Structures are given as structure tokens and as C-alpha cells.
Amino acid sequence: MTEEGEAAISPATRIDRVMTAIRGRIVDRSLMPGSRLPSVRAQSKAMGVSVSTVVEAYERLAAEGVIRSRPGSGFYVSGSAAPLALAEIAPRRERNVDPLWISRQSLEAEGDVLKPGCGWLPASWMFDTGIRRALRTLSRAENAELADYGTPLGHAGLRQILARRLAAHGVDVHTGQVLLTESGTQAIDLVCRLLLEPGDTVLVDDPCYFNFHALLKAHRAKAVGVHYTPSGPDLDAFTTALQLHKPRLYITNSAIHNPTGAVLSPVTAHRLLKLAEEADLLIVEDDIFADFEEAPAPRLSAFDGLSRVIQIGSFSKTLSAAIRCGYIAAREDWIDKLADLKIATSFGGARLAASILALALTDGSYRKHMETVRRRLGEARTTTATRLARLGIEPWLRPGAGMFLWCRLPGETDATELARRCLDDGVVLAPGNAFSLSQTARSFMRFNVAQSADERVFRSLEAALHH
Incomplete structure (x- = not known):
């Protein structure tokens, strides 16, 4: 970063950026307890910030007990290994809709929250x-x-x-x-x-x-x-x-x-x-x-x-x-x-x-129960696909069984942003990049047809698409 570029960012933001980078390296174990941090000058050069910014960031981390100073030697990671935090390892830009977020939103949903993004049948179908x-x-x-x-x-x-x-x-x-x-x-x-x-x-x-x-x-x-x-x-x-x-x-x-x-x-x-x-x-x-x-x-x-x-x-x-x-x-x-x-x-x-x-x-009615579930899923796949098509959302393929439709959103719609907007309406969705390591499913969404019967799902989608 140039001096002009750094000057455009507030000092507090620059310090926070250095602190976040160090915390991230500790969480993902690239800096283990007892490891020596990069020197102030090395960190300054690596992050394109001033030496004084790094000094202040290191001092604040030391005050929090995250790192400690050894006079004449440098700064070292304190204590024992931090607990593995999977959420912290995930890319921050996708944190709001990463796999663990989708699971937690679906599992914690109560009351009127709708869950077309979850991976299970409604309780009434079981x-x-x-x-x-x-x-x-x-x-x-x-x-x-x-x-x-x-x-x-x-x-x-x-x-x-x-x-x-x-x-x-x-x-x-x-x-x-x-x-x-x-x-x-x-x-x-x-x-x-x-x-x-x-x-x-x-x-x-x-x-x-x-x-x-x-x-x-x-x-x-x-x-x-x-x-x-x-x-x-x-x-x-x-x-x-x-x-x-x-x-x-x-x-x-x-x-x-x-x-x-x-x-x-x-x-x-x-x-x-x-x-x-x-x-x-x-x-x-x-x-x-x-x-x-x-x-x-x-x-x-x-x-x-x-x-x-x-x-x-x-x-x-x-x-x-x-x-x-x-x-x-x-x-x-x-x-x-x-x-x-x-x-x-x-x-x-x-x-x-x-x-x-x-x-x-071994209950004699389980077979009939599953015949009913399969029939209901077939009807739900057809109904859901038809409703989504009216919004310009099309299945990648028409599956012959199961509860999922993997769908492409219209135009350049970002599934992550769509999910955030719908969450405000109490609708939990499952955006494509949560399923994709390569992050190439930006315009895809997985819909659970068994959880998509409520008209509010489609009203929320329509409003979010025209946001």
C-alpha cells in the first residue's frame, strides 16, 4: 500500500487490521503458543502500514494478553493453544452465510421462521x-x-x-x-x-x-x-x-x-x-x-x-x-x-x-409412510419449481427424487446477498457458495421443496430480487 493509500484509512482502522491479522494467524494455528511474531518492521512491510501502527497494534494485543513482550527479543504468542474456531477459519466475506451459519440459523429457528434452506423434512412429514x-x-x-x-x-x-x-x-x-x-x-x-x-x-x-x-x-x-x-x-x-x-x-x-x-x-x-x-x-x-x-x-x-x-x-x-x-x-x-x-x-x-x-x-406401516413421503416430495418438487420459475429461478436439473432443487438465480443475482435480505423476513436460505469450495456457485441456491410450501417464501424472494 502506498503512503497516500494508507493515509486514506483512519489510524484506528489500520491498527485493527493488524490486530485482526495476528488473531487470525493464532486461531488457525499458523502462530502457535510461544511462537515469535514477525518483527515490527517485517510486519510493517508485509501489511503496508507504518511501523508506529504495528507497534500500537502489538501493544494492544499485549494488553489483552494475546501476546507478550520479551525485552530485547520481540513479541511472542501467549498461553496455550486457542480452541479451534471453525468459524474464524472460514473466509470472512462469506461468514454470514457459511455452512456453520446456515446450520445454526436452521437449528435455532423458532416460531414463524421459514427454513427452505435447511436439509430435513418438516416434523409433520416424519x-x-x-x-x-x-x-x-x-x-x-x-x-x-x-x-x-x-x-x-x-x-x-x-x-x-x-x-x-x-x-x-x-x-x-x-x-x-x-x-x-x-x-x-x-x-x-x-x-x-x-x-x-x-x-x-x-x-x-x-x-x-x-x-x-x-x-x-x-x-x-x-x-x-x-x-x-x-x-x-x-x-x-x-x-x-x-x-x-x-x-x-x-x-x-x-x-x-x-x-x-x-x-x-x-x-x-x-x-x-x-x-x-x-x-x-x-x-x-x-x-x-x-x-x-x-x-x-x-x-x-x-x-x-x-x-x-x-x-x-x-x-x-x-x-x-x-x-x-x-x-x-x-x-x-x-x-x-x-x-x-x-x-x-x-x-x-x-x-x-x-x-x-x-x-x-420393522413397523408394517413404515413402507407405506415412505411411499407417501415420496409422493408428497414429487408434488412439492413440481409445485416449487413452478413457483420459482415465475421469479426467473430455474433448476440446474429436474431430479427424479429427493427434497432438493439446486437452482440458478436470474441474471447476476448474488445468492449471498439474497439470503441476507430474506433473513430479515424470517426466511433462512442456503446460498450456493456454502456448498462450493471453489466459490463458483455465487448465483445458485439450494431449495428444500418440503420446506417451501409457505407463500411467504416466494414473496420474500420476489421482494429481495427486486431490492
Whole structure:
């Protein structure tokens, strides 16, 4: 920055800018406790500010206890490592609508707040009758069923049910290859704990489910996005990423991709597995939307036989988000290690939740319940797409199943700004760049059709588009 440029910025702003930069480096661990800060002159040159500005910034940080001075030696980071703050690592320009923000706004929403940006069905769409029957049954169960820890692998009956469900999708497993977890998110977390070291590279789709980004940040892995097409990842881009980054893992959805609603084609699946084998790449396949399918999609885990593919899932989208239970299906030697990690991090697991789900899944009306949900989603996709089209908002593709429409906004509309405006009306949206590592989805928005029935959603959108 030139002296003229610096002079145009107030001294207080310049000092704050230096302080923010130092705090950011401490939060993201590039400056660890005990590390020496750049000299005053070096920091002055690096940031294009005066030496006196840096001196004042350092003195204020020292007064706050963030850093400390050693006379004749310089300034050093104080204390122990600051807690990892994922929000602080995220780009500040997107902070208001980053993945964690969307999740928190949706989870904390109360009263009249509408949530077309969230990733779950309305409570009135869930299988409450089956859950209530299961609870009544369990209220009469033995004390151990209600009070004891679960076994390391989890509820044997539910794992048997899951093995049969997996077999229906061509994934041949026995119950010893299925581990119950406390959620689908914990399933991915355990897999990352087992297979990743800090600094490892992981491929994700671009766009992809935004919590993948947050989880990988928590594990200090390097995420690399691969452009996603209507039939799966762009294989040319995938090949290039394998060559350039030597990734350890690839995390994806096969059946009903989030956020696009696309479905992996058999041709892409086979070519993808061949590339993975050549590169010794492991794959985590998130199958959480399986019960929304109208027709079965290809599963990487089925084609691969769970050799290098791990499948995870849960029932929070179809049965109940309040009853937390997920699963991992993998090689038996991996399951054994994952069970140890589960004990180390959560000990006994959610025995009661697993018992409730086992009863609900074997309830004779669950199948009919899901038939109704799929029909309602089909109607909602059509209705929502029609209403959005009147505003110039068009789906990237017309998915054959699921709750999501991945849509392009009209003209040069910035989805982030649109989301901010609609939030003032009590409407939580999910702008595209929250799903995109490359930040190339600026003009896209994901809509949950099941959460888009209220006319206020479209009135808010229309007003915000013409702001």
C-alpha cells in the first residue's frame, strides 16, 4: 500500500487490521503458543502500514494478553493453544452465510421462521406414529434396555435389519461389517479419525454437502473440490486432482446427491472405481437419502464390494432427527478399529435410540409412510419449481427424487446477498457458495421443496430480487 493509500484509512482502522491479522494467524494455528511474531518492521512491510501502527497494534494485543513482550527479543504468542474456531477459519466475506451459519440459523429457528434452506423434512412429514408405537413398546421393556450402555458394534437387531437393507442395494455384508454410531455425522467423523492425518488431502464434490467442509476442517485435512456433473464427478477433473494432490479419501453421495439431486451413472461409477484403485484412493459413500429413491441408483459400495469403499448413513431424514443413530458399513478389520474409536470417543453408544429405530423400521406401516413421503416430495418438487420459475429461478436439473432443487438465480443475482435480505423476513436460505469450495456457485441456491410450501417464501424472494 502506498503512503497516500494508507493515509486514506483512519489510524484506528489500520491498527485493527493488524490486530485482526495476528488473531487470525493464532486461531488457525499458523502462530502457535510461544511462537515469535514477525518483527515490527517485517510486519510493517508485509501489511503496508507504518511501523508506529504495528507497534500500537502489538501493544494492544499485549494488553489483552494475546501476546507478550520479551525485552530485547520481540513479541511472542501467549498461553496455550486457542480452541479451534471453525468459524474464524472460514473466509470472512462469506461468514454470514457459511455452512456453520446456515446450520445454526436452521437449528435455532423458532416460531414463524421459514427454513427452505435447511436439509430435513418438516416434523409433520416424519414417521411420528411409528416412533410413538416404538416408545410405548419400550416403556414396558426390561430395565437394561432403558438404562444400560450399548455393545461396541451396537444393537444386533438393527444391524441385521441394516445388513438386509444393504443387500437390497447389492451390498453384500454380514452384521460384523456394520457398526452403529450416534449419527451420520459421527460416522464420518470416526472414519476420518481412522484414516486421516492432519494435512492429508480429501476430494469432495463441488458443490457438495457443506458439513463435509466443516468436518474436514475440524480434522485439519485439506479439502479439494471436483466439479460435479448430472451423472457424477467430472472424471477428467477427478483424474487431474488425483495426479496433483495424491488424496487419501473421496467423500460423496451416490444416491440423490446433495445439493444437486443428481444421480451417479453406472458408467461413471465403474470408471471412478478404476481410478480409485489405480491411485489407492479410499471412498466414503454417504447414503443418507436411500429411502427417498423412486428407483435404486448405482452404489459404489456395491460395485466395489466394500473393498475400498465405506458406506455410511442414518435415519434422521426419514424417521426422526431427534433420535440420533447412524451406521458404518465397511471391511471387518476397519469395523474393529472403528469400534475402538467409538468406545474412546462416545463409549457405549445410543442403545435406546437403536432400539426405537429397530422397532420403527420393522413397523408394517413404515413402507407405506415412505411411499407417501415420496409422493408428497414429487408434488412439492413440481409445485416449487413452478413457483420459482415465475421469479426467473430455474433448476440446474429436474431430479427424479429427493427434497432438493439446486437452482440458478436470474441474471447476476448474488445468492449471498439474497439470503441476507430474506433473513430479515424470517426466511433462512442456503446460498450456493456454502456448498462450493471453489466459490463458483455465487448465483445458485439450494431449495428444500418440503420446506417451501409457505407463500411467504416466494414473496420474500420476489421482494429481495427486486431490492
